[in-house]
Amino acid sequence: MLYPIIRLNPQKHRRVQAGHPWIYSNEIVMDAAAKGLPRGSIVGFYAHDQHFLGIGSFNSHTLIAGRLFTSHLVDELDEEWFAKRFEAALALRTRLVPCPYYRLIHAEADGLPGLIVDRFNEILCVQINTAAMDSLWPTIEKALRCVLNPKNIVLRNDAFAREIEGLPRETKIVGADISGPIPVIENGITYYADVCAGQKTGWYFDQRDNHTLVAKYAANAESMLDLYTHAGGFAVAAAKAGAKRVIGIDSSEPALELAKKATLFNKLGDRCDYMRSDVFEDLERRIKAKERYDIVVADPPAFVKSRKDLASGARGYRKLARMAASVTKNGGFLFIASCSHNMELPIFIENVAAGLNDSGKSGRILHTCFAAPDHPTHPNLPESAYLKGLFLALA
DSSP states (O other): OOSOEEEBOTTOSHHHHTTOOEEEGGGBOOOHHHHTSOTTEEEEEEOTTOOEEEEEEEOTTSSEEEEEEESSOOSOOOHHHHHHHHHHHHHHHHHHOSSSEEEEEEGGGGTOTTEEEEEETTEEEEEEOSHHHHHTHHHHHHHHHHHHOOSEEEEEEOOTHHHHTTOOOEEEEEESOOOSOEEEEETTEEEEEOTTTSSTTSSOGGGHHHHHHHHHHHTTOSOEEEETOTTTHHHHHHHHHTOSOEEEEESOHHHHHHHHHHHHHTTOTTTEEEEEOOHHHHHHHHHHTTOOEEEEEEOOOOSOSSGGGHHHHHHHHHHHHHHHHHTEEEEEEEEEEEOOTTSOHHHHHHHHHHHHHHHTOOEEEEEEEEOOTTSOOOTTOGGGOOOEEEEEEEO
């Protein structure tokens, strides 16, 4: 074994042995040797009885102290090893998505914990969220260039998760400068994303299939209200499908400019309008004005960022469901989503149902929605199933 050895406490290996990719700090023998290892060290994990469990990263300063890369013995996590992981991920995405705009690497689900890679044709947008992946970046970069030969790589290392790992938050461009928004092709529609300063990596590929679902029901609808429209993913798709009037609401002016750019490119300016506003304040005005829409979409940012936010976040989803339902016509449709992994689906459904009841309306769930398949779920990691949505017919 070329790597330092980390042993687990007695009887603490079973969950990992069953396939869970995380090891918590209280499951590990935190002796002086373990505590002395640099953040993000690559180590070999062993059960207390010296049974080999796998190779992964170790950070004694975090609650999730261990993250498994592989359950096999390998000499080195070198360029060739990473290239094989990237090639496997690329082969899968090529089958899932017909054009080169997708999430290429989805962290644990692709066997690369702490690494996110979104592909925008010749541009890769990368998030490195762990100390191990940060230290391995030179090797990762070489492997990415070997497999994909990108023109630019944008390092969006500005997530809060980096602070937990003891890393700085920063954004860098590796390659030629990127001036302005870049095109995103999704379901035959051209959108625009700001990969350098936009939210997350600049585009939400996870909603790809849900954009299509909403657009299907929006065909020839008289009106649609798109709350938290961001860069217009739902709004433009609905207008393209035939919705006659679409209003997009967001508090971010830069995001709205991207939505407007996509609207104009697709020659839908006569169908789409965008307004900068706080969504709850905007809904209050529309409820008082007794406005009603055939379809309402509510795709907010995470209301529950940690377990301690669960109660307040649940109230937020209930309130949003009540207000969104209040401006939906009887016989209309409501799509509401949560990207909070701590908001489990049964609790989300419970609070949406309560919100509908608060509005005096009833609903039937026609579709329970999740992230597009280029955002796969790790079968042993419920946290990776973060996105859930409900498409309801209201009465």
